[in-house]
Amino acid sequence: MTRTGKARTALVIGGGIAGPVAAMALRQAGIEAAVYEAYDHTADGAGGGLTIAPNGQDALEAIGAGDLVRAIGTPVTAMGLRSWTGKDLARFAPPSRLPSPQFVWRADLYRAIYDEAERRSVPIQHGKRLTNTTDTASEVTAHFADGTRASANILIGADGIRSTVRSLIDPAAPKPNYAGLVCFGARMDQSGMPSTEGVMYMCFGKRAFFGYQIFDDSSAVWFVNLPHRAPMTVAETQAIGAQAWMRTLRTAFTDDRTPALELISRTDAGQLLITGPMENMPSVANWTQRRMTLIGDAAHAASSSSGQGASIAAESAVELARCLRDLPHDQAFAAYEQLRRPRVERIIKLGARTNSNKTAGPVGRTLRDLLMPTAMKLINPEKMAWQFDHHIDWDTKATPHT
Numbered sequence: 001m002t003r004t005g006k007a008r009t010a011l012v013i014g015g016g017i018a019g020p021v022a023a024m025a026l027r028q029a030g031i032e033a034a035v036y037e038a039y040d041h042t043a044d045g046a047g048g049g050l051t052i053a054p055n056g057q058d059a060l061e062a063i064g065a066g067d068l069v070r071a072i073g074t075p076v077t078a079m080g081l082r083s084w085t086g087k088d089l090a091r092f093a094p095p096s097r098l099p100s101p102q103f104v105w106r107a108d109l110y111r112a113i114y115d116e117a118e119r120r121s122v123p124i125q126h127g128k129r130l131t132n133t134t135d136t137a138s139e140v141t142a143h144f145a146d147g148t149r150a151s152a153n154i155l156i157g158a159d160g161i162r163s164t165v166r167s168l169i170d171p172a173a174p175k176p177n178y179a180g181l182v183c184f185g186a187r188m189d190q191s192g193m194p195s196t197e198g199v200m201y202m203c204f205g206k207r208a209f210f211g212y213q214i215f216d217d218s219s220a221v222w223f224v225n226l227p228h229r230a231p232m233t234v235a236e237t238q239a240i241g242a243q244a245w246m247r248t249l250r251t252a253f254t255d256d257r258t259p260a261l262e263l264i265s266r267t268d269a270g271q272l273l274i275t276g277p278m279e280n281m282p283s284v285a286n287w288t289q290r291r292m293t294l295i296g297d298a299a300h301a302a303s304s305s306s307g308q309g310a311s312i313a314a315e316s317a318v319e320l321a322r323c324l325r326d327l328p329h330d331q332a333f334a335a336y337e338q339l340r341r342p343r344v345e346r347i348i349k350l351g352a353r354t355n356s357n358k359t360a361g362p363v364g365r366t367l368r369d370l371l372m373p374t375a376m377k378l379i380n381p382e383k384m385a386w387q388f389d390h391h392i393d394w395d396t397k398a399t400p401h402t
Contacts, residue, residue: 005328007153014158018296025321040127047106056311073102077198163298185223234276334401
């Protein structure tokens with residue numbers, strides 16, 4: 001530690017998206033950071049699709065990584081909401097002064113960030129499953145299941161919605177809640193359908209929620225949030241098998257007057273991504289304990305319905321690094337949480353509201369479809385811009401929590 005008490009070394013637990021972004025941001029802030037990942041292999045090929053919102057792109061831009069998303073992404077110029085009858089309910093987009101959200105495949109984003117972290121000489125170690133931590137006057141030591149250990153001034157938990165670091169910070173911390181939806185998706189090389197011209201459509205189906213976008217070359221992405229009362233794990237969902245789920249999905253959209261049934265029917269079962277249950281994370285009361293803190297889903301897991309999970313994870317990673325650059329670690333952790341908690345919890349609430357629309361019953365569905373067009377016309381788009389129009393000024397000095 002320096003005389004000012006600022007952290008100079010960091011352990012980042014979790015090698016998904018948030019962890020390597022945090023390590024790159026920390027190194028830009030002058031802090032040596034290494035990533036420790038529980039799995040003994042990379043996550044290539046895993047996961048479905050997601051969007052990186054303008055605010056997420058801005059966060060990556062702050063550490064010189066904005067080109068990564070532009071290189072692999074496809075612009076989403078607007079979101080179109082439709083009912084199961086095919087009626088257009090609303091269309092919205094971030095303000096025109098901001099860049100369009102970028103649709104990316106998680107596997108592509110993971111690989112791009114992983115490669116960039118390695119290019120910047122960020123050490124990434126696999127097979128390092130955290131079991132415990134111990135503190136000294138100046139360091140925290142991580143103990144791993146393989147019997148090894150590592151020490152640094154601080155430890156950052158970027159280990160996802162089932163974070164081990166969160167449980168070490170607060171053994172009473174809440175666990176994820178099942179949102180009542182099971183999720184699927186597919187990547188189609190040829191849909192046989194015309195381009196949606198940059199619009200990603202969200203269809204509130206009669207029995208399930210369907211989202212899709214058809215790109216200019218007729219390739220497409222689609223995803224389904226299927227109501228399912230009983231909680232299921234990812235393993236249980238996948239054990240049912242793609243063929244059985246494809247039959248279920250075709251049945252779910254039989255009555256819908258949207259492209260859902262056609263796109264699903266043109267998809268080979270081998271292309272189906274079974275991503276498992278959608279989960280919500282209750283508010284995490286304690287992000288920090290002594291020399292440990294949380295970022296990303298470990299601290300603030302937003303439902304995929306928000307379209308903001310990866311983006312706010314990147315924001316938090318960059319803001320934490322900025323605070324640690326300018327303040328002693330205890331003050332930095334407090335300033336970071338003051339900056340981040342109100343914003344991320346507001347976004348999480350929006351996502352939870354969307355989830356309730358996806359699981360609406362017949363009466364709720366009718367009311368939603370009746371009222372949404374009028375309600376959307378009354379909303380000033382600038383009032384929704386706060387979630388997208390969020391800039392991190394890397395060069396501005398972080399100030400202590402007040």
